[in-house]
Amino acid sequence: MLRLKAAQFLRPPSAMEDWLYHSLSITFCLAVSLLLSSLRPVTGKPPLPPGPPLLSLIGPLIFLGRTNFSIERIISAARSRYGPVFTLYLLPSRPAIFVADHAVAHRALVQRGAAFADRPPANLPSRIFSSNQHNITSGAYGPLWLVLRRNLTGKVFQPSRLRRFAGARRRAVAGLVAGVTRQMSADGVVVVEGLLHRAMFRVLTSMCFGEGLAADGVVASVEALQREFLTSAIGFQVFGVCPAVTKLVFRRRWKRILVSPRK
16 A cells, blocks of 8 residues: 555656646736836836737747747738737737838838837847847947947948949849749749748858858758747747746757757
8 A cells, every 4th residue: 555655656647737737836926916016117108009908918928839930910910900010918028019011110210210210128129139239130229239230331232332242142043043943843843932932041041151151051950940949939928027937937948048058
């Protein structure tokens, strides 16, 4: 009898116990997050653009149960209902404001560029993937961002330097033509989207890493890593809330976020 009880006590946790453990962990994270939010002082900030209020409650929960998530349908539905500027509570740390109109984006980024030049501080997963905000898309407006912008406008986007990447463009076009010919000879149906995507990715790989990394196998590997990052980046935002707790609850996901930048 004692051996039986000991065996029952030492048995591996069942699926029900795992579910209970994760449910309690999620409840604890939400309670701590709500407590910290209630302790923040109320400031006279202007109201946010309209958006679905229910998503402000369930949005951060999406990241707890899924490692990848597509928000295209949510963005399309929100734009049709709330207009070109709307708010979605997708990130656990802060609301995200979407601009889905080119005229509004031009007024914000060009006509009022000084007001939108800076970037907010990044949360834990965003800092990991941006090397602590050391890139032009997430870096704060300052000396580093100005150097990165000068490098892009003076060396990459400069029309006089386009001829330096002529070889990469020729190889990309040759690969595109070969892909179209191969699909035509197979079944007569050509899927242009994938071929164009691969050709553009080949040019960008050559521009970023040099001509030596433009082989088909290398481009395919870099493309696979990029796609893996894009599909997993949303799920990694769970570590933006109570990192000390979520890193323990989602240990496997935390290991993946540490390995991804090294790849």
